[in-house]
Each structure stands twice: as structure tokens, then as C-alpha cells.
Amino acid sequence: MRRALTWVVMVAVGIFAAVGLWSAAVDPAPVSAEETAREVSQSLRCPTCAGESIADSSAMLSDAMRQTVDQQVRQGRSADEIRAWFAERYGDQVLLAPPRSGYGWVLWVAPLALVGAAAVVVLLVGGTSTRRRWWAALLVLAVTSLAGVWLLVPQTTPDPQRLKQEDPPQVNAVAVLRDAVDHAPGNAGLRIAFAGALEEVGQDAEAVEAYAAATRLRPLDSDVRYRHAFALVRSDDPGAAREVLEESLHVRQDHAPSLLLLGALVHGEDPDRASALLQQFVQLAPEHPAVDQVTAFLAGQLxxxxAEALP
Incomplete structure (x- = not known):
């Protein structure tokens, strides 16, 4: 029996060594910042997709999360630290693989617990003493093997086909984008996305500030200026909106959305200019859905x- 136990221990040690070598061979540690960022992105769930990591998603929130990952990698944080940062803010549902903590322990420990319980049952109700010992030895070997896999094999991403059947986790879009902007304040695209998310939840005043920051980063982008102006209109500040639109048309005189919105804003004070702006809009964007209503207004029918005609 002592010889059998010796063999069991030797086999167990061999399994640990083999699993460790296999793990190192098939999944080497990242050696560059880009590889670390890619590894982390592949382990984080897209908040608005089903079964996709942020590395494979083109969604706005996924792009913001990738920006945050890149920033934290450049700050010297490890992959585990970045994953923990996301899980702390958005919950464990943002992780594609169950964590080995909290309720996630259940998924990892359950196989070990079941085999251990089987070993106890064999020892208590098994047949002869020799048979019980052999069964116990085999079960100890099984527990050792499972422990080796659990400790040494990296967590893997679940099957995307199965995840596509699940509802996307609920993650606060404003919080994700706010964190992304904090980590990349010079990224105009993130600020625009952040402003749009703020508008969706009715935080118009803060959206105006976000669009203003994006306008400073992209002073020649008439689309950004137009969105800034429209946010000002929603915030009941048409005077400031007009100033922004004037600047937008100074940058680009043929920007149709700016022509339409400015024409709608000035028609009460300056009908002639409003008419000129709206006629220019109709000429530049004849296929626009608002053309029929604008034409009716110019003809005196409205x-x-x-408001629903505004882009």
C-alpha cells in the first residue's frame, strides 16, 4: 500500500508539472503593452452586446472601455489589476469568465468538492479495507488533477454561441464613458460619446459642457459644433446656440444641419435671414426628410x- 501511495504522489506531481508546462506553452504571458491590453479586452464583456468581448465589439461603450484599458496599461497596471478595477465599478458581470472570488468560487470549487465528498463516502461505506484504500488513493489523485487544472490553467472565455442567448448585462453607460474621458481627456470622440449618453439620461447641462470640450478639441468640425448648439437649445439657451452655429457656418458655410437649425432659431427676429438660410438648406440637402416641412414654411403654409423637422 505504501508503494501505491508513492506512485499516486509521483503521478500527482507529474500532472501538476505537465499542466503547468502546457499552460505556459499555449498561453504565454503578454510581453508588450499592446498584448496586455488585448488580453484584458478579450476578458471584458461588451455591455451592450450579447456574447462579445470589448476586443471584438464595435459598440460605442466597448470603444470607451478599450480606451480606458489602454490608458491603465500605459500607467503600469497589470491585467488582473485592470480587470479588478472594472469589476469593482461595474460588477462581476463585466467579466467574461467567472472570478475566483465571491459567488464565482462556486463554479471553480464545485468539482473539487464533489470528488472530495466521493472520497469520504468510499472510505466510510466501501468494501474491504484494501479496496477502500485503493479507491481513496484514486480519488485523491483525481482531486490533485482537478486542483492542478484549476490553479495552473488560465481562465477561458465562455462559448460566444451560448452567451448570445443571454441578455447583455446592464452597465451604466454614463459611468463607463465618464471613466474613459477621465483616462483620455484629449480624446474628442470619447467626449462626444459621453455627451450623447448624458443627453439620453436627461443631463443636458453636463452634455453641453462635454460638447463644448469636444468643440475645443475639434474646432474645425462643424458636426461637433452643431451638436453643441443643439444641446444648448435643449438646455433653453438659444442665444448661446446661435453663437455656436454662427461659428459653425463661419468654418463651413454649406453645413446643412447648421443652416436649418440657425434658420429655425432666427426666423422670429430676422425673417429675411431665416428665409435665406432655409432656402440654402433646401438647395444643399434636397433629400433631407425635413425638406417638405421647410418648403411649406417658406411658402407661408406653416x-x-x-421641432420634429430639426435634425
């Missing part, structure tokens, strides 16, 4: 440009 008292003002309906």
Missing part, C-alpha cells in the same frame, strides 16, 4: 419650422 407659422414656424416644426
Amino acid at each position: 407659422d414656424e419650422v416644426p
Whole structure:
């Protein structure tokens, strides 16, 4: 029996060594910042997708999360530290693989617990003493093997086909984008996305600030200026919106959305200019959905440009 136990221990040690070598061979540690960022991105779930990591998703929130990952990698944080940072803010549902903590322990420890319980049952109710010992030895070997796999094999991403059947986790888009902007304050695209998310939840005043920051980063982008102006209109500040639109048209005189919005804003004070702006809009964007209503307004059939006609 002593010889059998010796063989069991030797086999167990061999399994640990083999699993460790296999793990190192098939999944070497990242050696560059880009590889670390890619590894982390592959382990984080896209908040608005089903079964996709942020590395494979083109969603706005995934792009923001990738920006945050890149920033934290450049700051010297490890992959585990970045994953923990995301899990702390957005919950464990943001991780594609279950964590080995909290309720995640259940998924990892359950196989070990079941085999250990089987070993106890064999020792208590098994047949002869020799048979019980052999069964116990085999079960100890099984526990050792499972422990080796659990400790040495890296966590893997679940099957995307199965995840596609699940509902996407609920993650606060504003919080994700706010963190992304904090980590990359010079990224105009993130600020625009952040402003849009703020508008969706009714935080118009803060959206105006975000668009203003994006405008400073992209002073020649008429689309950004237009969105800034429209946010000002939503915040009941048409005077400031007009100033932004004037600047937008100074940068680009043929920007149709700016022509339409500015024409709608000035028609009460300056009908002639409003008419000129709206006629220019119709000429530049004849296929625009608002053209029919704008044409009706110019023909005197409507008292003002309906709000739903504005882009």
C-alpha cells in the first residue's frame, strides 16, 4: 500500500508539472503593452452586446472601455489589476469568465468538492479495507488533477454561441464613458460619446459642457459644433446656440444641419435671414426628410419650422 501511495504522489506531481508546462506553452504571458491590453479586452464583456468581448465589439461603450484599458496599461497596471478595477465599478458581470472570488468560487470549487465528498463516502461505506484504500488513493489523485487544472490553467472565455442567448448585462453607460474621458481627456470622440449618453439620461447641462470640450478639441468640425448648439437649445439657451452655429457656418458655410437649425432659431427676429438660410438648406440637402416641412414654411403654409423637422 505504501508503494501505491508513492506512485499516486509521483503521478500527482507529474500532472501538476505537465499542466503547468502546457499552460505556459499555449498561453504565454503578454510581453508588450499592446498584448496586455488585448488580453484584458478579450476578458471584458461588451455591455451592450450579447456574447462579445470589448476586443471584438464595435459598440460605442466597448470603444470607451478599450480606451480606458489602454490608458491603465500605459500607467503600469497589470491585467488582473485592470480587470479588478472594472469589476469593482461595474460588477462581476463585466467579466467574461467567472472570478475566483465571491459567488464565482462556486463554479471553480464545485468539482473539487464533489470528488472530495466521493472520497469520504468510499472510505466510510466501501468494501474491504484494501479496496477502500485503493479507491481513496484514486480519488485523491483525481482531486490533485482537478486542483492542478484549476490553479495552473488560465481562465477561458465562455462559448460566444451560448452567451448570445443571454441578455447583455446592464452597465451604466454614463459611468463607463465618464471613466474613459477621465483616462483620455484629449480624446474628442470619447467626449462626444459621453455627451450623447448624458443627453439620453436627461443631463443636458453636463452634455453641453462635454460638447463644448469636444468643440475645443475639434474646432474645425462643424458636426461637433452643431451638436453643441443643439444641446444648448435643449438646455433653453438659444442665444448661446446661435453663437455656436454662427461659428459653425463661419468654418463651413454649406453645413446643412447648421443652416436649418440657425434658420429655425432666427426666423422670429430676422425673417429675411431665416428665409435665406432655409432656402440654402433646401438647395444643399434636397433629400433631407425635413425638406417638405421647410418648403411649406417658406411658402407661408406653416407659422414656424416644426421641432420634429430639426435634425
